[in-house]
Every structure is written in structure tokens, then in C-alpha cells.
Amino acid sequence: MSEQLPSGGVELSPDEIEALHARWSSCWTPVEVARQLAGISTPWYVAAGWALDLFRGRQTRAHGDIEIAIPAAGFPEVRNRFPGYVFDAAGSGRIWENARPEVLAAVHQTWLRDPATDNYLLDVFREPHDGDTWICRRDEKVRLPYSDIIHRTRDGIPYLAPELVLLFKAKHARRKDQADFDATVPYMSPAQRVTLAELLARVHPGHPWLSDL
Structure with a gap:
């Protein structure tokens, strides 16, 4: 994805960024995310802090949000699972509400928003990949098969290798x-x-x- 930010969007002040935390108060748990995404064909997995808790087998701390990651090309299938919701793109202190395709091509972080409440429920990372091979966005030479990086809990919830x-x-x-x-x-x-x-x-x-x- 391009490192150049797209035009538009809203630049947030430090106070506005802090206020965003309250809008994640009703975010889903990994169990709910797995229920919403059951049966999709694109690889996906819980990322960040929740993934480490899934690896350790218990919740060890409070989580302000929940992040999952998918190959970028699989985003339309995920998006189609949430009719009635919108996806806002976020990056470098800016938000693009109901992000257009050109914004999604440049910003990898996408927040699922319930327009009825304006609360955020899920953070979706759209990751670089080459077919079934995951590409690390910090170093594109680090490439691994999705089958190697996705682990699963006893209940079958996928999460990123610790x-x-x-x-x-x-x-x-x-x-x-x-x-x-x-x-x-x-x-x-x-x-x-x-x-x-x-x-x-x-x-x-x-x-x-x-x-x-």
C-alpha cells in the first residue's frame, strides 16, 4: 500500500483522539467476531493484544478495542458481512468516514462503525500479501504462508502467532x-x-x- 496519505479525511486533535476511546466501549470480543465471520473464505485472524490472550488461553487485561487482520484482497468479502454498517479508514491521526476505494488503497487500518450509535466495533487491518503468502508491512522481505502464522484456540478462533x-x-x-x-x-x-x-x-x-x- 502507498505510504502517501490520501486527500480529505478529518485531522484529529489530541483531545479528539483521546475521546475516541469511548466510542470503542461496545467493541466485540473474539467470540463475537468469529461468529460474525464464520464461513468466510478469506484468511483472517485476531491480532494485537487480544491475540496474545488467546495464545495464553485467558484474558489477562482489559482491551480498549479488538483488531483482526486479513489479506487486503479479501476485504470485500469481510465488508459484505456487515450490511448496515460503515467502514472508516484511520491513519496518522486522521479519519476518513465511509472510506472510498482510493483511501482504502493507501491506509491499511479500517474501523467498523455502527451508524446508529457512532460506536466502533472492530478494527480491520488490510495486510499486504502475495496470494496465500503474508507479507510483513514493516519489512516486505519477511514473507510467510498464512498457514504458518495463523494459530487457533480450542474453540477454533484464529489468532496471529505470538x-x-x-x-x-x-x-x-x-x-x-x-x-x-x-x-x-x-x-x-x-x-x-x-x-x-x-x-x-x-x-x-x-x-x-x-x-x-
Whole structure:
């Protein structure tokens, strides 16, 4: 996807960005998302903090939203599952309501909004890919089959492999990201830790998490 932001949209002030949190108060859980997307053909998986909780087998903290990721080409199938709702694109402190195709081509983050309440229910990342191969948006040379990166809970809910979740969290390493790293690494296999270390060394050389792996 292009790194150049499209025209239009609304630029949010810091106070407006903070106020957005309240609009996620009724967001869905992974169970509800799985129910909504049951039977679709495009690969999808829970991402970010919720994915780590699914990996560990229990909810360990409150989540302000829920994110899933899909191959970008699969977005129309996901969009068709939500008639009566709209998708807003978000990026770099801006929101494009009911985003047009040219906006979606440039911004990977998409928020499902209930127009009746204006609340957000689901954050959909539209990821780069080559057919059935996932491409890391932080380093396009990192490419893995979807069959390798998608894990499943006992109930069949798909989630992103923890080493990849932590790779994305490493960029900002906010307090919650550090807490997620500390709580997740003890549950990871030696092979998963090695993979995370290799990815961090490639994408974020010198990252402080490397010394803990």
C-alpha cells in the first residue's frame, strides 16, 4: 500500500483522539467476531493484544478495542458481512468516514462503525500479501504462508502467532506492550523465541527485548 496519505479525511486533535476511546466501549470480543465471520473464505485472524490472550488461553487485561487482520484482497468479502454498517479508514491521526476505494488503497487500518450509535466495533487491518503468502508491512522481505502464522484456540478462533504480534508491538513498546512481552515470552516455545529474536534483529536492530530472549 502507498505510504502517501490520501486527500480529505478529518485531522484529529489530541483531545479528539483521546475521546475516541469511548466510542470503542461496545467493541466485540473474539467470540463475537468469529461468529460474525464464520464461513468466510478469506484468511483472517485476531491480532494485537487480544491475540496474545488467546495464545495464553485467558484474558489477562482489559482491551480498549479488538483488531483482526486479513489479506487486503479479501476485504470485500469481510465488508459484505456487515450490511448496515460503515467502514472508516484511520491513519496518522486522521479519519476518513465511509472510506472510498482510493483511501482504502493507501491506509491499511479500517474501523467498523455502527451508524446508529457512532460506536466502533472492530478494527480491520488490510495486510499486504502475495496470494496465500503474508507479507510483513514493516519489512516486505519477511514473507510467510498464512498457514504458518495463523494459530487457533480450542474453540477454533484464529489468532496471529505470538512472535509476530510482539514484533509489531516492539515498534512503540508502550507500557502495555512491555507488559504483554513480559507476560507472553514465558509461554513461548524455544523456536518461537528464536524466531522473534531473528525478526527483531532484522526489523528493529538493537531492540532492548533482544537481551531478554
